[in-house]
Amino acid sequence: MIQRGFDNELYNKTQSEHIRDRIAKFGKLYLEFGGKLFDDYHASRVLPGFLPDSKITMLKQLRDKTEIVIAINADDIEKNKVRGDIGITYDMDLLRLVDAFVGNGLYVGSVVLTRWRGQPSAVSYEKKLKTLGLRTYRHYPIEGYPSNLPLIVSDDGFGRNDYIETTRPLVVVTAPGPGSGKMATCLSQLYHEQKRGVQAGYAKFETFPIWSLPLNHPVNLAYEAATADLNDVNMIDPWHLEAYGKTCVNYNRDVEVFPVLRAMFERIYGQSPYKSPTDMGVNMIGSCITDDEVCCRAARQEIIRRYFDAMCERRKGNAGSEPVRKIELLMEKGGISVANRPVVAAANVRASETGGPAAAIQMDDGTLITGKTSSLLGASSAMILNALKHLAGIPDSVKLIAPEVIEPIMNLKVRYLGNHNPLLHIDEILIALALAATENEAAQKAYAMLPQLAGLEVHSSVILSQVDAGTFRKLGVNLTCEPAYQSKKLYHT
Secondary structure (H helix, E strand, O other), rough: OOOOOOOOHHHHHHHOOOHHHHHHHHOEEEEOOOOOOOOOOHHHHHHHOOOOHHHHHHHHHHHHHEEEEEEHHHHHHHHOOOOOOOEEHHHHHHHHHHHHHHHHOOOOEEEEOOOOOHHHHHHHHHHHHHHHHEEEEEEOOOOOOOHHHEEEEEEOOOOOOOOOOOOOEEEEOOOOOOOOHHHHHHHHHHHHHOOOOOOEEEEEEEEOOOOOHHHHHHHHHHHHHHHHHHHOOOEHHHHHHHHOOOEEEHHHHHHHHHHHHHHHHHHEEEEEEOHHHHHEEEHHHHHHOOHHHHHHHHHHHHHHHHHHHHHHHHHOOOOOHHHHHHHHHHHHHHHOOHHOOOHHHHHHHHHHHHHOEEEEOOOOOOOOOEOOOOOOHHHHHHHHHHHHHHHHHOOOOOOOOOOHHHHHHHHHHHHOOOOOOOOHHHHHHHHHHHHHOOOHHHHHHHHOOHHOOOEEEEOOOOOOHHHHHHHHHHHEEEEEEEOOOOOOOOOOO
């Protein structure tokens, strides 16, 4: 059983209460929601016990008070910017987010298109949103933002933006990804609300870094590793230290922009409600850690996973060497090495022994199970079947799927579907296992073990296809790969 170091129930209760308190302080609250509202798998990996949908569950406790505003940068629409984790463009992800919010009983009030300059793709997208029944608003670039305060906090700055009509005391401003203009949207609204005589406030919800943990705590280092491509750096909040004499952790962008934000608040309110960027936050996640050592171990594993991810992205030509170098420094700082991830050596040794791709998985009890490439099975598929047999107590010699079932599928892939590689992807082999389970008792027992793969660690000696990597993600398996391809081809799918 995977150890837990985080109390999810306590988090939902504590976090919703803290947000209610902040609403009461202002009467109406614009809450900038950083990070992922849905599917926060990073948090669930570094804080075992945190559920990926915890933040939505928490918001659902405030659903009667909550209205969602989704911001999207018009330049991102024009550039067809893609979310790297799920592989869809920001404009499509916005629609996915709307469906997800509505499906959870939350009210999506409107969409704001930020940095609007009449971009052709943004104009078409705006029409599409209106056709779908979504209210849309435009916010414009402001010259000299965020330093040109006289212009920004004026009728020619924030005042030029559309006023977003909202009806509920908690307005959550979120977005498909970073750089979408969430903070500027909140501040613009504060300006407009003040002109209308409405008392409104601003707060920020960022899961990481965790302000109450030490600067070099593994969980905070894991956040730096996760954002290595964004150049985010954790640091002590100097404003909080000066105001209260207390050491809290924040990150460079919020610390650097705080003097400007404070000046904006002073122009809008007459005085700033906050003395530090940490003051602006409402995150209570640190107080819900129940076993620090469990979270430290999980965070160290996440840093190693991010290291392999960065090396693979460099190998694919999607990134340079800087993220790799940054994570190497974080590993040195945290006393972490690749040797702390046993599946790496297990997979690579198996590959060396067999002369072909191999994969390894570590079970809850520490047992390492490998898979090799054969004429019928790819290494990852073989490893999955071996792991399921181990969980079900089935002897290794037992074949879960008869070769007579696999071979016709391989023939179909090559002869009729145009595949060059006949070996079945993991999802295909699992479909074959599901079919075998209808007649084969051993296959049935193995198939029933699938949920127990969630949370386990896997390493492949080669970069896997998008299909196989995606299947591991859906199974909840934590995958890393060596930064090498199986073949020397230039095109890989």
